[in-house]
Amino acid sequence: MFNINTLVRPNILNLEPYSSARDEFSGSEGIFLDANENPFGTLNRYPDPFQKQLKQKLSEIKSVATENIFLGNGSDEIIDLCFRIFCEPGKDKALTFVPTYGMYEVSAAINNVELIKVYLDENFQINKNEALTLLSDANLKLIFICSPNNPTANCIDAVEFIIQNFKGIVVVDEAYIDFSDKESLSQKIDQYPNLIVLQTLSKAWGLAAARVGIAFTNSAIINFLNKVKPPYNISAPNQQAALQALNEVDRYEYEKAILIREREKMLLELQNICLIKKIYPSETNFILIEVTDADGIYNALTSQNxxxxxxxxxxxxxxxxxxxxxxxxxxxxxxxQNISA
Known part of the structure; x- marks a missing residue:
């Protein structure tokens, strides 16, 4: 029987969360004299601390209940909160499979948590037998898996194997899932109580500047994320930008189709450039290539802006x-092509 309380740090279990003025009033109209705000202006009021409108819209699009959605100031905030909630500094450990997104390592270092790095095989996949030997460590609390992976551009096959064989929390970062044909694990959060699925509006939805990260997970984990997050972690303008984008699904689909078509076109045309030794398959909006001289080619391109x-x-x-x-x-x-010539 999975018990989330056995994984959460004791100080977080006992934490009395900050209660903002807007926590205590759910209406949208009234005479607001509770939060020491300036009564003048258009951005003078604090935003909804729980982003209710935005979560409702995401619920409709993603087919996940609102109580299973948490929003962060980018996925990076959610990654950091996972370390704060589940890992005792200087004691507990996290694990990830490399090469992968660098913020897992940065957040681990900031939180003084040892990060175990297990290398992916030659096909950028997890070696199940190697992983199994590490999953029984009593101090291992968190696993981060980026799928589709950055920078390798492929989906990881053994994600559910890891979830099923680990008693701690597995965070699956699906920042690039919109560009893949694979089904999101967000539809399996009821099946796996130790699963947190991250998505973002920064990539396919074109809102990198707005910094809106999404976590899909069970309500018990959502409660801890809400308990630890800053009270107003997503600004009102960013919530509005996200709502506007989510109300334009046709535009999202149109632009995503262009990017996928361009990706496939580039995968073909890159084959004709002699300085490229290998082109890796991609299920993302980027392509990884092996070249004759990465530093030299990078500098040559940079000189051309x-x-x-x-x-x-x-x-x-x-x-x-x-x-x-x-x-x-x-x-x-x-x-x-000109560099190759």
């Missing part, structure tokens, strides 16, 4: 190319 991501220190001689607009992609391909 074409900025890509040099992943040479993470995966030898590899570069990560974001799929941009058709015009941006054409400029990148031309520049790579």
């Amino acid at each position: 074409i900025i890509i991501r040099n992943r040479n220190k993470v995966i030898r001689n590899c570069l990560r190319l974001t799929v941009g607009s058709p015009e941006e992609n054409a400029a990148l391909l031309t520049a790579l």
Whole structure:
């Protein structure tokens, strides 16, 4: 029987959360003299601390109940909250499979939590036998799996195997799931009480500047996330920007289709560039390539004001190319061809 209280830090279990003025009044109209706000202006009032309208809209689109949705100031805030809730600094451990998103390691370091890094195999997949030997560690509380993975661009096959064989919390980061044909694990949070699924409005929804991260999980974990988060963690303008985007699903689908079509076009055209040694499959809005000289090619592109991501220190001689607009992609391909010439 899964008991979330055995995983939560004792001080978090006993924490009395801050109660904001808006926590105590659910209406939208009235004479508000409770929060020491300036009565003048258009941004003078504190935002809804629990983003009720935004969660309702997300619930309709994602087919997840509102009580199973938590919103953070980007997914990075949710990652940090997971460390704060479940990992005792200097004692507990977390685990991730590398190469992967760098913020798991940064958040672990900030929270003084040892992060175990297990390397993916040559196909960028989890070695199940190697992983199993680590899952019984009593101090291992958190596992982070990015799928589709950044920077490798592929989905991880063994995600449910890890969830089923681990007694702690598994955080599955689906920032790029919109670009994949794979089904989101957000539909399985009832099946797995130790699962937290992260998504974002920064990628396919085009709201990177608004910083809206999403967690789908059971209501018990949601309660702890709400308990620890800052009272007004998402501003009113950002909530409005998110609502506007979510009300334009046709535009989202149209732009996503362009990006997927451009990705497939680039995967074909990159094959004709001789400095590229390998092109990895992609289920994201970026492409990982192995080249002859990652540092040299990166510098050559930068000198032309074409900025890509040099992943040479993470995966030898590899570069990560974001799929941009058709015009941006054409400029990148031309520049790579000229470097090859």
